[in-house]
Amino acid sequence: MSQADFLPFALPEIGEEEIAEVVDTLRSGWVTTGPKARRFEQDFVQFLGDDSLQAIAVNSATAGLHLALEAIGIGPGDEVITTTHTFTATAEVVRYMGADVVLVDIDPATLNIDPKAIEAAITPKTKAIMPVHYAGLSVDMDGVMAIARKHGLKVVEDAAHALPTTFKQQTIGTLQSDVTVFSFYANKTITTGEGGMLVTRDEAIAARCKVMRLHGISRDAFDRFTAKVPSWYYEIVAPGFKYNLTDIAAALGLHQLRRVRGFQVRREQIAQRYDEAFADLPIIAPPRPENAGDLHAWHLYVVRLSDAAQINRDQLIDSLFADGIGVSVHYIPLHLHPYWKDRYKLQPEQFPHSQRAYERMVSLPLYTKMTDADVERVVTSVRKAFGAL
Ligand SMILES: *Cc1c(COP(=O)(O)O)cnc(C)c1O
Numbered sequence: 174m175s176q177a178d179f180l181p182f183a184l185p186e187i188g189e190e191e192i193a194e195v196v197d198t199l200r201s202g203w204v205t206t207g208p209k210a211r212r213f214e215q216d217f218v219q220f221l222g223d224d225s226l227q228a229i230a231v232n233s234a235t236a237g238l239h240l241a242l243e244a245i246g247i248g249p250g251d252e253v254i255t256t257t258h259t260f261t262a263t264a265e266v267v268r269y270m271g272a273d274v275v276l277v278d279i280d281p282a283t284l285n286i287d288p289k290a291i292e293a294a295i296t297p298k299t300k301a302i303m304p305v306h307y308a309g310l311s312v313d314m315d316g317v318m319a320i321a322r323k324h325g326l327k328v329v330e331d332a333a334h335a336l337p338t339t340f341k342q343q344t345i346g347t348l349q350s351d352v353t354v355f356s357f358y359a360n361k362t363i364t365t366g367e368g369g370m371l372v373t374r375d376e377a378i379a380a381r382c383k384v385m386r387l388h389g390i391s392r393d394a395f396d397r398f399t400a401k402v403p404s405w406y407y408e409i410v411a412p413g414f415k416y417n418l419t420d421i422a423a424a425l426g427l428h429q430l431r432r433v434r435g436f437q438v439r440r441e442q443i444a445q446r447y448d449e450a451f452a453d454l455p456i457i458a459p460p461r462p463e464n465a466g467d468l469h470a471w472h473l474y475v476v477r478l479s480d481a482a483q484i485n486r487d488q489l490i491d492s493l494f495a496d497g498i499g500v501s502v503h504y505i506p507l508h509l510h511p512y513w514k515d516r517y518k519l520q521p522e523q524f525p526h527s528q529r530a531y532e533r534m535v536s537l538p539l540y541t542k543m544t545d546a547d548v549e550r551v552v553t554s555v556r557k558a559f560g561a562l
Contacts, residue, residue, distance in 0.1 A: 180550060182499030183360035186436070186541045187425070194424035201420075206230075206387070209420040213427050217370050220430055221346045226372055227379040230423060231386060234333045234356030234369035236416035238303075239266040241352035241371060244381040245327045247272045247300055254294050255303040255331075256286035257506045257519075258527040263305055263331045264507055275299070276507055276519065281526040283460045284308065284475065288316030295320075301327040306335035306345060308503070309362070309470030310460060314340045314348050327351045333369075334472035336362050337437055341464055346372045357422075360540075362436060362470050363429035365422035389413030439541045440471035443548055447474055447537065450552040454559050455481035457533075473503055474539040476555075477530060484558060486533050492558035493535075498551055501536045 198209060210230045217228040231237045247253060249271035255263050257276040264274045277290035284307050291302055302321055304312040312330075321328045328349075332338070333356035335345040346353045352375075357368035373379050384391060389411035418426075448458050457477040462469055478486060486502075493500050506527045508519040521528040537551055556562050 179497045180499060180538060180543075180547055182501050182536070182538050183540050184542045185359055185364045186432075187364075188428065188432075191425045191428045194428055195421055198420050198424040204421055205419050206417040206423075207420045209423040209427060210418050213418070213423040213430070214370070216427060216430055217372070220433070221344055221372065223347045223374075225374050226347065227374070227376075229371040229373075229379065229382050229386060230418035230426075231369045231371055231416045232418050232422070233367050233416075234331070234354050234358065235262040235266060236386075236414065237354035237369040237371035238262065238329065238331060239269050239414070240382045240385055240416060241329045241354060241373075241378070242266055242270050242272075242301070243385055244378040245301060245329070245351055250298060251300040252296060252298040253301045253303060254291050254299060256305050256307070256527075257508045257524045258284060258286075258307065258504060258530065259305045259331065259507065260333070260504055261507060261510065261513075262333075263303055264513065267303075272300070273298075274507075274513070274517070276513065276517070276524070278524045278526050279307075279530065280313075281530060283310060283313070284530060285310065285312045286317075287526070288313055288320060291317065292320050295324055295326075299324065299326060301329060303329050303331055304350075305331040305333070306338055306470075308459060308473040308475055309334045309338055310462060311335065311338050311340035311345060311467065313463075314350070318349055321350075330354065332356075333358070333361060335470050337433055337468055338470045339462075339466075339468040342466055344468075351375060352378060357426060357429070362440070362472050363426070363433050365418070365426040365429065368418050368422045368426060384410060385413040386416045387413060388415065436541050437468065437470060440539060441469065443539050443543060444469070444471050444474055446548055447476075447539075447552070451476065451555060454556070454561060455479045455483070471539060474537045475503060475534050476537060478533040478535075482559070486535060489535055489555075489558050493537075493551075493554050496550075496554040496557070498554050499538060502531070502534060503536045504531070506531050 214228040251272040253267045280287040330353040338345040357365040391408045507513040
């Protein structure tokens with residue numbers, strides 16, 4: 174098999190408009206945070222359709238999550254509850270703040286954090302909950318918000334997979350949590366190479382995040398060089414971070430954002446085709462939104478082998494790779510990684526649903542650049558692995 178025959182697990186879809194906008198940025202002489210980052214933030218608020226929101230562009234979702242926890246005052250001695258079935262970025266930011274992570278299990282029906290497990294993990298030290306909309310399917314946010322209100326906890330949504338996702342017809346980013354953070358990493362539903370967007374309705378959180386995004390400077394570079402008075406003056410009010418998004422990256426984001434709904438339609442189409450094509454196989458299809466009218470962003474298409482399967486997860490992966498198809502596993506749960514396991518003395522038995530899902534799951538290629546022929550190639554290869562051609 175030649176390199177050209179390999180179907181990658183993920184690829185970004187970058188069009189001529191994105192390329193032209195990046196070139197325009199390069200020619201403009203303004204390559205760091207400036208007018209395009211500002212416009213990307215404005216367009217993002219417009220996309221979410223709620224003027225009471227503020228969008229703050231950052232150079233990664235990890236940066237956005239860190240800023241969010243800093244702004245809501247998470248610190249040493251505090252506990253933050255999140256799912257074990259996520260990428261380490263969700264949890265590591267809690268440690269940046271010197272606070273502790275309390276990992277909980279998922280609901281096997283949705284693969285999302287289980288509100289009952291959250292409630293069981295609350296202690297007097299608990300300060301916040303970080304739900305992750307796994308694969309692009311919304312968490313039961315009514316359940317999470319009810320617990321948060323009852324116990325006086327903050328909520329920071331990790332929406333790295335969830336653009337565009339809705340919960341009860343409301344777009345993720347417009348719900349009642351304190352902060353929502355999106356990712357524009359290379360393999361996410363839209364990309365700026367590296368990048369993210371923090372969204373909040375809270376004026377104080379927004380103000381703090383803007384200051385901490387750029388060195389603790391009381392005004393950002395755009396204001397500093399274009400405001401009427403006085404252009405050279407700024408104050409350092411905190412030891413901030415270097416988390417601003419460049420205009421080069423924002424140039425990509427401006428056009429990616431316009432295509433987000435079209436991208437979702439294509440992703441949904443591919444997911445639908447996989448569902449149909451595997452309906453007779455010993456596979457558990459990815460969960461769908463509980464309310465039929467809701468949007469799933471389909472960042473990932475994750476299948477799980479059912480008990481009836483005659484092959485195991487690793488055999489399925491080997492078979493797909495042998496056919497030149499890139500696949501992945503989302504995720505090796507945090508409780509299995511040495512750092513998290515050792516720090517919190519975690520055992521798989523504490524997370525039976527995540528553990529079981531992990532042992533049986535494979536993420537199949539799902540991205541807008543896939544042709545129908547690419548999709549059929551995956552279908553054929555999966556069926557072949559099960560001896561069901
Ligand atoms: C990708 C991802 C992140 C981090 O996003 P970056 O933009 O790469 O920092 C955080 N959480 C989850 C669940 C992710 O998948």
